[in-house]
Amino acid sequence: MVTAKKTKKTHESINNRLALVMKSGKYTLGYKTVLKSLRSSKGKLIIIANNCPPLRKSEIEYYAMLSKVGVHHFNGNNVDLGTACGKYFRVCCLSIIDPGDSDIIKSMPGDQ
Amino acid sequence: MVKFLKPNKAVVLLQGRYAGRKAVIIRSFDDGTRDRPYGHCLVAGIAKYPKKVIRKDSAKKTAKKSRVKAFIKLVNYNHIMPTRYTLDVDLKEVVSVDSLQSRDKKVTAAKETKARLEERFKTGKNRWFFTKLRF
Numbered sequence: 001m002v003t004a005k006k007t008k009k010t011h012e013s014i015n016n017r018l019a020l021v022m023k024s025g026k027y028t029l030g031y032k033t034v035l036k037s038l039r040s041s042k043g044k045l046i047i048i049a050n051n052c053p054p055l056r057k058s059e060i061e062y063y064a065m066l067s068k069v070g071v072h073h074f075n076g077n078n079v080d081l082g083t084a085c086g087k088y089f090r091v092c093c094l095s096i097i098d099p100g101d102s103d104i105i106k107s108m109p110g111d112q
Numbered sequence: 113m114v115k116f117l118k119p120n121k122a123v124v125l126l127q128g129r130y131a132g133r134k135a136v137i138i139r140s141f142d143d144g145t146r147d148r149p150y151g152h153c154l155v156a157g158i159a160k161y162p163k164k165v166i167r168k169d170s171a172k173k174t175a176k177k178s179r180v181k182a183f184i185k186l187v188n189y190n191h192i193m194p195t196r197y198t199l200d201v202d203l204k205e206v207v208s209v210d211s212l213q214s215r216d217k218k219v220t221a222a223k224e225t226k227a228r229l230e231e232r233f234k235t236g237k238n239r240w241f242f243t244k245l246r247f
Contacts, residue, residue: 066116
């Protein structure tokens, strides 16, 4: 049975793109600022860790549906997402405001 | 990237005395004001929902059960949950920020809102807005 398994290659590419956004673009980390960026329609892509509590995940997805912004479910928990952002703390959700040099917005949002 | 906290959007209040009540955005202040330096909006909502009307109710009972109590409030964006529903009632000239300055202005504005919401409820439209949120 072929399940839509996220291969190691695409996962690494998300990490690479995220690193480029961290270096050259604008982003916010954390639930409160993610909602703020969605309300002010500044967010362009939302990334949610896989161990995000389901109510919070649904709330962010609902806001994103209202503001027509893509949501990407990161293949890793909040510890991994924090590491992928180059931070030493856990990140459950983040919002990319300006991708900078990265093409993460163009290549990711097909992905739900 | 679409702004959705616009007038006529139906929202649910999450905090305060009116937590769990549905309201409609009348005016939004995205960048705040001098007194409220945060994003907030002026909402008009339902304090007391109309009760369920059944077939064998008399006309007097139906009228009594279809009453709505309204409220007007300035709420922080963090304390509302936007929904995908909208409510098209023209409350812009009835409700304004200065109608919240004094008690009697607030009461008259709330009475007028109550009248408009009741007539909207009696037409049978926007049924979702007038049903109580169960939680």
